[in-house]
Amino acid sequence: MKEGPDIARVAALLGDPARANMLTALMSGRALTAAELAQEAGVTPQTASSHLAKLEAGQIVLPRKQGRHRYFTLSGPDIVEALEVLMGIANRVGHNRVRTGPKDPELRKARVCYDHLAGDMGVALFDGLAKRKLIESNINGVALTPAGIDFANTFGIDLDGLRTKRRPLCRECLDWSARQSHLAGSFGAALLDRFYDLGWARRMPESRIVRFSDAGEKSFRELINP
Structure with missing residues (x-):
């Protein structure tokens, strides 16, 4: 078994075209909603929610809730x-x-x-x-x-x-x-x-x-x- 960080998992999360478009949009430093990220990625809101769930589970993005809205940001400067x-x-x-x-x-x-x-x-x-x-x-x-x-x-x-x-x-x-x-x-x-x-x-x-x-x-x- 190989040891060390699993870069393949991270690369897979970053490598999907729709997710890459979402992450690029978040490089603005602004927190964006799932609907806004769906528009950036050119996918349906349902598909965007699925992508965001994977990115959140992989600790690539962080959710923030404000009122009725849920926003997403990149998890860190790295x-x-x-x-x-x-x-x-x-x-x-x-x-x-x-x-x-x-x-x-x-x-x-x-x-x-x-x-x-x-x-x-x-x-x-x-x-x-x-x-x-x-x-x-x-x-x-x-x-x-x-x-x-x-x-x-x-x-x-x-x-x-x-x-x-x-x-x-x-x-x-x-x-x-x-x-x-x-x-x-x-x-x-x-x-x-x-x-x-x-x-x-x-x-x-x-x-x-x-x-x-x-x-x-x-x-x-x-x-x-x-």
């Missing part, structure tokens, strides 16, 4: 990381779905990956912080440097509060469209929230797109290339 990596592999080997329309370039430029910035601007943020020596790679992954800690405090991010959370402060996440790393973890999420607070960018309704204003993008570029 699921987001796995999905983003799989999307990168699919993009690299040519298994892409044809999508047309103005949203495609915007998704590639800047989008939400669960709760942090992804796309070309997410990669630029990661690279810019590294060039400024505010983050560094080590055997454990990615970490803030002493200069990065000073930057975070100056930029209005409460690192002490972030350190109380169970998730890593910084984590490298492979970007499916750029095939390079963007910054995840609680610090990555806090940076995107700060961009929102400063009015540099806003999340587009019912979409993963993050749209920067002209002034906001200028400030963002100055931040990563001072």
Whole structure:
């Protein structure tokens, strides 16, 4: 008998096309109902409920009940990381779905990956912080440097509060469209929230797109290339 984690079971849960569409929709970070996920997957509500039951049993999604409605979210940031990596592999080997329309370039430029910035601007943020020596790679992954800690405090991010959370402060996440790393973890999420607070960018309704204003993008570029 083989020992260790059963990756075949997890892969089977992620590999069904309808379930993959549901999980991709949940990468927006929003909690969605079964009816909304059925629409995303292009299946009937009954079929969606069956898929969600399997995902819930496999601890891929978590249910949340509010009033008469039951919502679903991804069970954790590690699921987001796995999905983003799989999307990168699919993009690299040519298994892409044809999508047309103005949203495609915007998704590639800047989008939400669960709760942090992804796309070309997410990669630029990661690279810019590294060039400024505010983050560094080590055997454990990615970490803030002493200069990065000073930057975070100056930029209005409460690192002490972030350190109380169970998730890593910084984590490298492979970007499916750029095939390079963007910054995840609680610090990555806090940076995107700060961009929102400063009015540099806003999340587009019912979409993963993050749209920067002209002034906001200028400030963002100055931040990563001072």
